[in-house]
């Protein structure tokens with residue numbers, strides 16, 4: 001059906017949901033556009049002026065009719081709103097269990113790191129039937145990650161992490177594109193998403209022979225930058241201990257608490273003064289400029305692994 005009307009192939013259930021909504025919107029619009037045109041033509045004919053001196057007569061106010069033509073469109077637009085909100089929020093909130101893969105966009109390529117340490121450029125291998133969450137950022141300007149087969153895209157923005165999640169249900173190779181004009185070779189900033197059976201994917205990951213996982217590369221950076229000089233378990237340490245921090249709410253001096261996710265750790269490393277942990281002094285220097293985006297992701301992978309036992313797979 002989807003190729004009948006020129007839509008790209010679908011590779012996830014979510015894509016079908018977007019298509020159904022899209023077809024519904026098109027269908028409703030077409031129905032009313034045609035209805036209105038037909039009625040215009042019909043009434044123009046029926047109430048045409050028959051003699052040159054004919055004058056129109058005022059009609060009665062048909063209250064029931066007016067209510068009907070307000071209520072029906074109102075109900076239809078509420079359906080559109082609720083349906084659209086559902087499709088959107090399904091896209092927006094990845095399931096907790098989603099496997100994370102890290103994407104860095106730069107003029108003009110996509111760089112991908114798997115947690116195992118395997119890396120790819122302009123290719124993204126994923127297992128079918130498993131939720132995958134891409135955590136994405138850009139090294140330079142705004143890009144946008146777009147997989148037509150999933151019917152969804154997300155901006156890739158320098159200085160922050162954005163999320164794109166999907167669950168592919170079809171094996172094969174599907175194109176992805178940059179969907180935000182980002183300079184000369186924007187149109188070439190594209191790649192292939194390769195959906196494999198989970199077992200084949202595990203084989204691929206093994207053969208990609210990364211050497212070291214992201215977390216253990218991050219551990220090296222942690223040592224190199226001497227983060228451990230301040231971040232110790234001891235209560236007298238200058239910096240808070242880091243084990244088991246990931247995924248927990250953190251009390252920030254001032255008022256609020258922030259969930260310790262990738263974005264929180266990123267901010268803590270690059271602009272430590274912005275969210276000082278309650279009970280600590282803002283003594284940490286910034287590490288802006290000392291780590292590139294991929295290293296930053298490795299360091300964060302290491303911090304995430306601390307105290308979770310997922311370390312050094």
Ligand code: CUA
Nearest residue numbers: 143178180182
């Ligand atoms: Cu990157 Cu367009």
